[in-house]
Amino acid sequence: MSAIQVEHISKNFAHAKALDDISFNVSKGELFGFIGPDGAGKTTLFRILTTLLLPDTGKALVNGLDVVKDYRKIRQDIGYMPGKFSLYSDLSVEENLNFYATVFGTTVSENYDLIRDIYAQIEPFKKRKAGKLSGGMKQKLALSCALIHKPSVLILDEPTTGVDAVSRLEFWDMLKRLKNSGITILVATPYMDEAGLCDQVALIQDGKLMTISSPSEVIKTYPWKLYSVKSDDIFRMLNDLRMFPGIHSVFAFGQAAHISFKNEGIEENAIHRYLENKGHTGILVSPAVANIEDCFMELMIK
Amino acid sequence: MYKPEAENIIIVKDLVKKFGSFVANDHLSFEVKKGEIFGFLGANGAGKTTAIKILCGLSYPTSGHLMVGGFDIYREREKIKRNIGYMSQKFSLYDDLTVFENIRFYAGIYGLRRNVIEERSRDLMEKLDMKDARDKLIRDIPLGWKQKMAFSVAIIHNPKIVFLDEPTGGVDPVTRRQFWDMIFEASHEGITVFVTTHYMDEAEYCDRVSIMVDGKIAALDTPEKLKKDYGAGSMNEVFLKLARVKVN
Incomplete structure (x- = not known):
């Protein structure tokens, strides 16, 4: 049995189509990532799965339970961390945690093992009001509260948005440990580099799923010949490359540009010559391997 | 474009900002050249926003000597405000x-x-x-x-300078790049760009990058040089090496 099963879910709001015929499965114990920008439909989908919103059409099951009919049972089984910090700002760290444990009919000590690693990092501040915590600490407290009733499925809506690169890495380490303890995790993120840390990823844009696959499979499906190109003046180089005859895409990647051709026949030295003729210096052209972001952008412009 | 010979459009010397006993900015000193794209990085809580507020004339430093766009931060705040632009993640x-x-x-x-x-x-x-x-x-x-x-x-x-505080949070990768095209263009037209971001690939678009750790500037150089100095393949690695010591 799948932990999450979604079949042809659609949802419309007054002015916008939020979800358009979404179907996917998440196996038990899997770390499944929803990768997409703001407004793609991730939050709407997660609200349906957490029984907070009704789909217009389609069907969704969590642990085999229907999100519409069996919503009460599902709420006992899942842990949810919304995108917006939703704990009580005027309660202390400790009080928030106790509150959530009590609501789910359990105690902090009963399930302390599960949150030990995470909670230990904020325990020194347990008397502090939740509203006074830093972003990273709020995130850890929210995760502790979502876990305190030992859910079998954990649903995290953009837990790392606005969080710096170091804290993001630590957060993903925590997710890996939770996954190893058998919890199924569904996580949404706008950061493409986090896709590689998931077992399966779904790329979502404008309410539609563009692809579902393992990160390595997604990368394998990149269809074109891809080069990484550098020169001393990146801004002018980007504009010049867009004029290159037969070019398919030009995207900046750090100090280089990734450029692709549908035509297999275009060689490195042709690109080099072209830039040289345009007066560029410090030119470096090398074949590149597509990453998730290349794939995402290719699916977007298709 | 970073040109060492260009005029200093921002001068910060020994900037200290304290909130009670907490030191948010601990003797920051740096210069930004006219027309460059200057990346101002740091972990959450490192003191970036505090420094930006001071540079924009919204808050006074505890001590230090600061000039922005040729104007003194203590005496000419209104002139500074006329000569800068500001955009944050929470669009204004x-x-x-x-x-x-x-x-x-x-x-x-x-x-x-x-x-x-x-x-x-x-x-x-x-x-x-x-x-x-x-x-x-x-x-x-x-x-x-x-x-x-x-x-x-x-x-x-x-304006002479535009301050961008995490301008690209949450948008799709294509839009994020179109946005950087606009930044490059502004910089080419001579506007100095002062930008913070959590996307480390964007740090590589900057002419020079400073990384703040615990209220201090831990490193400042071109992305190329920083990667070389820290034996790192990307700015992400540089950032992790510098900022990892601090866990909040």
Whole structure:
């Protein structure tokens, strides 16, 4: 049995189509990532799965339970961390945690093992009001509260948005440990580099799923010949490359540009010559391997 | 473009900002050159926002010598405000005004004349390919458009410096790059860009990058040089090496 099963879910709001015929499965114990920008439909989908919103059409099951009919049972089984910090700002760290444990009919000590690693990092501040915590600490407290009733499925809506690169890495380490303890995790993120840390990823844009696959499979499906190109003046180089005859895409990647051709026949030295003729210096052209972001952008412009 | 010989458009010398006993900025010293894209990085809570507020003339330092756009941060704050633009992740556009009304409002605040405003907003709509959106409410346009709008409005008075505080959070990768095209363009036109971001690939678009750790500047150089100095393949690695010591 799948932990999450979604079949042809659609949802419309007054002015916008939020979800358009979404179907996917998440196996038990899997770390499944929803990768997409703001407004793609991730939050709407997660609200349906957490029984907070009704789909217009389609069907969704969590642990085999229907999100519409069996919503009460599902709420006992899942842990949810919304995108917006939703704990009580005027309660202390400790009080928030106790509150959530009590609501789910359990105690902090009963399930302390599960949150030990995470909670230990904020325990020194347990008397502090939740509203006074830093972003990273709020995130850890929210995760502790979502876990305190030992859910079998954990649903995290953009837990790392606005969080710096170091804290993001630590957060993903925590997710890996939770996954190893058998919890199924569904996580949404706008950061493409986090896709590689998931077992399966779904790329979502404008309410539609563009692809579902393992990160390595997604990368394998990149269809074109891809080069990484550098020169001393990146801004002018980007504009010049867009004029290159037969070019398919030009995207900046750090100090280089990734450029692709549908035509297999275009060689490195042709690109080099072209830039040289345009007066560029410090030119470096090398074949590149597509990453998730290349794939995402290719699916977007298709 | 970073040119070592260019004039210093921002000068910060021994900037200290304390909140009670907490030191948010601990003797920061750096210069930003005219026309460069300067990346101001650091972990959450490292003291970036505090420093930006001071540079924008919104808060006084506890001590230190600071010049922004040639003006003194203690005595000439109003002149500084006229000569800078500012955009943050929480766009400062008014949701219940139309696209054009927002442009007119901001341009008006900076004292642009009515005919100049008409002309600039026409150019802007054309450039952003938003002509049909002129009379739409801001709340009804896509996030990517809002973001480009917010940036264009922040530089509508042609400031010397534009401060961008995490401008690209949450947008799709194509829009994020289009946004950086606009930053490159502004920089080419001579506007100095001071930008913070959590996307480490964006750090590599900057001419020079400073990384703050615990209220101090732990490193400052070109991305190329920083990667070399720290034996790292990407700015992400550089950042992790420097900022990892601090766990919050």
